[in-house]
Amino acid sequence: MATIKIKQIGSPIRRPAAQRKMLIGLGLNKMHRVVELKDTPEVRGTIARLPHLVAVID
Template sequence: MAYLKVKLVKSPIGYPKKQREVLRGMGLTRLNKEVLLKDTPSIRGMIRKVSHLVEVREEDA
């Protein structure tokens, strides 16, 4: 199963509430926090919505 390591690299302050909710849904609550998420179409869609705020790396598990 492929995983994605997602890191919040830019503050969501000043961005729309919907984007902040997407980050919270992925578990990204603080700057520089990293989470390991399964590589699914829904997660890819969430990442696409906030791609300007996060950094993504592929991980094998």
């Protein structure tokens, strides 16, 4: 299965608790961290809800 690289570009400070939990669910918790996850609809949906905090790396 294909993978996708995600980088955290925004801080979770002063963000709703739900957005912080989504970042932790993606495996991110500090600025400029990069994680590689399976490219699933669930991961894509989470990324779509956090466009101001994460970026997809090619």
